[in-house]
Amino acid sequence: MLSRVGLRGMKQMLPYKRAGVIGGVMTRQLGSGPSSTITEQHTLRTIKLLDPEHPEYGDYPDYPVQYSELKDPYAKYDDQQMRRNFNDPLNMDHDLYDMWSPDLLLQGHLGVSTFWKYSFYLFGSFFAFAGGIYYFDLSPAKPAAPRSYPYDGMAKQLGATDDENAHLFRTNVDKSAEEQCGVLPPDADIQANKAAYLEANKDFVKA
The missing domain is CATH 1.20.5 (Single alpha-helices involved in coiled-coils or other helix-helix interfaces)
Incomplete structure (x- = not known):
């Protein structure tokens, strides 16, 4: 059952349907071929298309193409970077010809x-x-040899608990260097200081 609101809405839509505007969206008139006119949505003004194949252009003039790159770079412009003056006519595809467009070298100029x-x-x-x-x-060689750490790359000292996770903790290992140069013996002063510390704190530290 139609309500009064629905009837009122249909009545308000009649002018738009006559003008070729359906659902508030401007559409081309139906015909055997491309229409030469369209109707503006709000003012219901009839616009004569300059290019019926491209109704989105409307009645905007088809200004000639002018590459901004070919303009005099030493002339004074309102927009010096884009080489444009205020109220300069712009082609519909101006973004293809301005200073940010691909160089003319890529467009077949050269x-x-x-x-x-x-x-x-x-x-x-x-x-x-x-x-x-x-x-x-x-390429020049390294100015220094890579550093190597003994005892399997200090894996145990860096936190490894067994051989399975040793590879997660060890650092650079150069076993050939260990075989040629050996490993420095423990420092006597360090061992003496460790023993003296454990003796002085034997009630708190378990050796």
Whole structure:
């Protein structure tokens, strides 16, 4: 059963349906081909399309393309970075031609072959330089030998409880250095100080 609110809403929608606006959204008029006019949603003003294939452009003029990169860089502009003046007419696709757009080199101004040629020179020089360093072994050696720790990389001293988790605690190990140089014996002064400390605190420390 239709309510008075529903009837009132349908009555208010009639002008929009006649104007080609359905559900508050501006639509093109139906026809055999692309419509040459559209109706503005709020003012119901009829807009003549300059390009029926692109109704989203509306009646915005199709200004000629002008690359900002080709403008005089030494001239004075209101926006010096973008090389634009206030009220300059802009093409609908101005974002493709402003200073943030791809360089004209990529857009065919100088040719894609020129782009690839100089790119090959750049990356080729880089890889040739790196390859020469690798081939002739020009990289300098380490100024010092890597540090090694005895007793299986100090695994037990750093917290390992058994051989299963020793690999989680040990540090750099150089067994060949231990075999050639051996391990320094315990320092006599350190052992004497440890014994004196344990003797003085034997009531509190268990050896």
